[in-house]
Amino acid sequence: MEKLTYEKPYIKKLHAGVMNKFGTRTGIQPVKQIDGVSVKKLIEGYGSPVFVLSEKQIRKNYRSAYRAFSTRYPKVQFAWSYKTNYLNAVCQIFHQEGSWAEVVSGSEYQKALGNGVPGNKIIFNGPGKSKEELKIAVDNNSLIHIDHFEELNQLLTLSKELVNKPRVAIRVNMDTGVYPSWDRFGFNYENNEAWTALEKIVTSGKLQLVGLHCHIGTYMLSTAAYGIAANTLCDLAMRCNTLLNHKIEYLDMGGGFPSTNTLKGAYLPGADTVPTVDDFAEIITSTLLNFGFAQEDLPLLILESGRVLIDDAGYLLGTVIANKRLNNGKRATIMDFGVNILFTSFWYEHQISPAQDFNPHNENMIIYGPLCMNIDVIRESINLPLLNTGDHVVVHKVGAYNMTQWMQFITLRPAVVLIDEQQRTHLIRTNETLHYTEEPEVMPAHLRPSK
Amino acid sequence: MKIKSDIATSENGFIFNPATGDSFSGNAMAAQWLLAMKNGKPEEDIKKDILEKYNVSVEQLERDWDDWIVQLKEANLLEN
Amino acid sequence: MMPENYSTLCIAVTGLNANDNPGPGMAVIRSLKAGFGDRIKIIGLSYESLEPGIYMHEHVKKTYLIPYPTEGTKALLDRLSYIHQQENLDVIIPNFDSELFNFIKIAPQLQQMGISSFLPSHHQLTLRDKLHLKEFGSKYGFYVPADHQLFTADDVKKAADEFNFPMVIKGKFYEAYVVYTMDQALKSFHQLNASWGGPVIAQQYIKGTEINIAGMGNGKGSNISVVAMRKLYITDKGKAWAGVTIKDPEFIKLADNFALVTNWKGGYEMEIMKNEEGNLYILEINPRFPAWIYLTVAAGHNQPAALVKMALGEEATPYGDYEAGKLFIRYSWDHIADIKDFQQISVFGEF
Structure with missing residues (x-):
């Protein structure tokens, strides 16, 4: 006689609860x-x-994010955030799709070079760049995003002994109304440190000021904050143009777009609540387009998205x-x-x-x-x-x-x-x-x- | 291991403990084991029956039996 | 839809928790039956097995458990599709704040399935939520008590320095406590943070007379109905246990302004504190009918019935005047059921 299918015995207490945060029912499906x-x-x-990792999904994510920005704004460039996932195979997928590299350490920088990324398409971020690392970045014509005055002074000193004129941007932090405010990175906008740094760079004549950078937080659920950040960078760029007679080539809005994961303590699932890349693209590009730049003066828009492209x-x-x-x-x-x-x-x-x-x-x-x-x-x-x-x-x-x-x-x-x-x-x-x-x-x- | 005698069970796996007011739902296997225990069937006989009728290894059954007893204890359905 | 067909509508309603902190569901059902007659079919949607309405078959024909808001929209839509197959729903009226985000999100799909609703947009929902209320008030010139978002215990101290005691500590979705000491404030903060997630909100305490307004916006900038009520007796949870309709052109003006600047679509409740100078402070705006909504029917305005008509595409004419002096007194009643009924809804999710 054929034996019957066995099932582990199980009893469950029926709870007479009232509505709470978590609930008890669930619709789980097997993923085979x-x-x-x-x-x-x-x-x-x-x-x-x-x-x-699914290569199909990575490429799909990249293309839909690129489309979200490029259909709204004429000049868009993504730079793959190495720290999010720097397995070389992963980086190469993004580079094949057209991404530059965004690195935050000397070893990540070497990784990007090793992956064949031309030096002028590597963005070097972060508060901890050594003198040697800066030297290599300048030699390779990379984009150096300055985090603090120590670094700025070091670059001024270095520029005396190097052939290339360093191509630099400053990272700007500002109050975008979100918590926590990431004021530990870069130069602050409200207390005027950012403007002081820009003046110093331009008047020195030793550095090429090419861009402005911000990165306002991580897993950002507010699109409005990006509107404020974009507006701040536009304001600085415009002031550089009018007060310092210097044109800014690009605005780098950093990353921070959330994936659809659910944060601990959140009430509703991330898949339903997080804004889409289109939502972020809409507010960032409309801020740039409406700020008052002449069409031919519109800066290149750089995005350093990581999480949203691969999570x-x-x-x-x-x-x-x-x-x-x-x-x-x-x-x-x-x-x-x-x-x-x-x-x-x-x-x-x-x-x-x-x-x-x-x-x-x-x-x-x-x-x-x-x-x-x-x-x-x-x-x-x-x-x-x-x-x-x-x-x-x-x-x-x-x-x-x-x-x-x-x-x-x-x-x-x-x-x-x-x-x-x-x-x-x-x-x-x-x-x-x-x-x-x-x-x-x-x-x-x-x-x-x-x- | 004895189930409290006044526990009410139904065919579709409901269990009601009139002494405490607790309600439980169980799967078909739980209903079957519970009924057997309520009827005073010894542990060894219940296990033997299951092994004969169902496609399960002795090791799995032993593990599940132990967990079953823990569940009953936790549910306060066993005689002290 | 022709008016004579209203009498055979099938309407799904949530918020059947007619307990000491009642949801509006049972009052909405009572209003609908007053408006359309007893032949309409009411389907209950519940989250838990002990929501009293589940067991009141004279009011609710059948109730289905639905997945928690935390399960997301896909699970909700799947469940509603199933229920729709069984019951052929015409209209759905969600009554919980915390479920609205999901219902608004799936409203287009529901409409495609033939289920109508009359809900605010996500944008409208966000405008008035506790985190944005102050900003909303400043933008449009409404009196709103000052507030602070609380993320850490340190923030509680800062808020207390500014507002002094008493102040009000509010959960993101539900619950609010008037606190008189730092200990109480911290305790409320931690509890609300654990229950509903962050941030918790500290609000300046406004002394005065508490008035509630039930409004029904047409989505085009005006109200179909506005009815004001003064609480006469309040439970320890701050819920009205008795109240009376009152009239003052100032209340109507406030609600009409709100509808005008937001284009509010659907039912809403404004919680107002009238201070000694006579200023109307908005303490909270709930994006759904209040639990006392049947009082609007008694005063001559059937807001839930108007909502159903508008959901089905009919132009509703404003109700106009209402009767002041209508009194409600809530009472409790021990409804009798069997443990089998509880087991039925708990395990099979339908009863």
Whole structure:
């Protein structure tokens, strides 16, 4: 006789609650494949956990963002934010699409050069550029975005000994009415530091002032703030023109557009509430177009978007290690991936989908990683069907910041796989080995294990 | 392991504890195990029945039984 | 739609939580039946299994659980499609602040399915929300108490320095507390932050007489109806337990100004504090009918019925004058049901 299908027995208390923030019902669907490639096969082929990136989605994101700006404004340039995801394969997709490189350190700068980006298409941002790094950037004609007066003075000194006249912009910070205000980066607008810096650059005659830069925050939910920021940069550009008789070539609005991830503590899901790139494009371009520049004097508009172009193209696939019940009766599930490789779980409520069919009973549970550390919590509260040991899960929208901020801590970092537009898979970063992590270590002779 | 005798169960998996006022819903398997326990069937016999009728390994069943008992305890449905 | 057909409408309503902090749903249903007769079919939409309206089958034919706003619009649309297949809905009237964003977002899809609604736009919704109310008031010349957005405990201290005590601490979506000490202020801040997310709002406390206005905007700059009510008895949650309709041209003028500058579409409630100088301070503008909406019917204006007609495309003529001195006294009533009914709605989501 054929045996019947077994199902784990399960009872659930019916809560007589009133409306609260979270609710109890949920419409979870299994996610069995990514771009037509089976999750099970990916894990079989590359191990678990494993990061998966969709080239199709990356290109789609880039093209729709570019279209949002270029259909509204005549001169638009994107620069890929390296720190968001600087796996070389990822950078090359953006460079193929036409992106420049936006880097914030000497090593990122070298990465961009290594990826074949011409020096004059590398934007060098950040508060921590060394003298040597600045020198190389000047030699390569890169765009140096000055963060503070120390850097400005250093460039003035350097300019005496170098052939090229440094091409520079200043980063401007301002009150755009959002919290928190990022006044730690660049020169402040309201206290006039920004204008002082601009005057100093132009009157020195030793630096080419080519642009103005701002980056007002991260995961910005307010389009109005970009209107204020664009207006501020336009005002400075116009004053440079009229008061210093100097034309600004480009305005760089930075990044900060949100992906559709849901922030911790948010009430409504990000997918419904975050403004679209079109919304941001509309306010930025209309501010520029209506400010009063002559048509031929319209500055080039540069965008340094990162997160919004790649977050939803990244997935983390993992496997259930174990289930347990906590002292308070709550269910806990332990996964084989932890916060050390999923850094964004500190600020997002990542959507997690089972990768196989499941029976329809959901239970509220906590999702832990495998680290022997109390902080290793992926989701503090999520309604999911009961998962068994060995079941696979898919964590969504992990393409931004995880593959750069991940750390080798307790466990090693996993492989990264790219699915190309023809649904072929490519290993673009192998999983780390013990040898790789120990390679930089040096053992003093007196501590060597005796043979 | 004994289920409280006055627990009311229904075919579609509802459980009502008249002593506390708590309500629960369960899946078909839960309803079946609960009924068997209510009828006083010993643990070993229940497990044997399941293994005969259903496609499940001994290891899985043992794990699930332990979790089941934890659930019942948590739900306050077991005799002390 | 011909008026005689109104009597067979099928209307879905949320906010069936007629408890001590009541949602407007049951009052809206009562108004609709007063306007269109008892033959209309009312379908309840609830978030939890103990919203009292679920169990009152003489008022609500059948209730369906719907996904929480936090689940997003796709889940909501899927569920409403299913309900529409079962019940063939004509009109939907959402009554919770926190669900409006999603209902507005899916309104075009609902209309395509044949379900009408009469809702403000996202822009209108944002204009009057707690975070933008002060800015809105300054822009259009309304009196609005000063406020501060609170992100950290430090912000609470700054707000207290400016407003002194008492001041009002408000949650992003719901709940407000008048606090008299720093301890109370911090406690309210932390609690509201945990319940509804940030930011929490601190508002200057205005002393005076509290008046509520129920309005119904036509979306083109004017009101179909404005009815003012003074609270006579207030619960510890600040909810009116008894109130009386009052008339003053100043109230009408205020509401008409609001409709004019916003082109407000749909029902709304203004919470007003009239201070000693007679200035009308807007404390809050709720983007939906108040729980006391049946009082407008008693005073001669059936705002929910007017909303249904406008949702179905009819031009509504303004109601004009209403009767002052109509009194409502809320009462509680223990409705009897069976635990099986609770289990039914909890597990199957329909009852």
